[in-house]
Amino acid sequence: xxxxxxxxxxxxxxxxxxxxxxxxxxxxxxxxxxxxxxxxxxxxxxxxxxxxxxxxxxxxxxxxxxxxxxxxxxxxxxxxxxxxxxxxxxxxxxxxxxxxxxxxxxxxx
Numbered sequence: 813x814x815x816x817x818x819x820x821x822x823x824x825x826x827x828x829x830x831x832x833x834x835x836x837x838x839x840x841x842x843x844x845x846x847x848x849x850x851x852x853x854x855x856x857x858x859x860x861x862x863x864x865x866x867x868x869x870x871x872x873x874x875x876x877x878x879x880x881x882x883x884x885x886x887x888x889x890x891x892x893x894x895x896x897x898x899x900x901x902x903x904x905x906x907x908x909x910x911x912x913x914x915x916x917x918x919x920x921x
Contacts, residue, residue: 835880839898843868866892
C-alpha cells in the first residue's frame with residue numbers, strides 16, 4: 813500500500829485526526845513494516861527494534877514531509893524517550909500516545 817493510500821485509509825477511519833497525526837502514524841506503520849520485512853518472520857518487537865522503527869519513521873517524515881516533521885519532531889523525542897515505559901506494552905501503546913498527544917480521547921486502530 814502506498815503512503816497516500818494508507819493516509820486515505822487512516823483519514824477515513826479517523827476523520828477527526830489532523831493531517832500531522834495521520835502522517836505520524838503513516839511514518840511509523842511504514843517503518844514498522846519495513847523492519848518486519850527486513851527482519852523476517854521471527855522479528856520480536858524488542859525495545860531496540862521499536863527504537864529503530866521510530867528513528868526510521870523520523871527520517872522518513874523528515875525526508876518526505878519536512879513541514880509535517882517540524883510539527884511533530886518533539887513528539888518523536890517524547891516517544892523515543894518514553895520507550896522503556898511503553899515497549900513492554902506493545903506497539904498499540906505508541907499509537908495511543910499519538911492519539912493522546914494530538915488531543916484525541918478515543919483511539920482504535
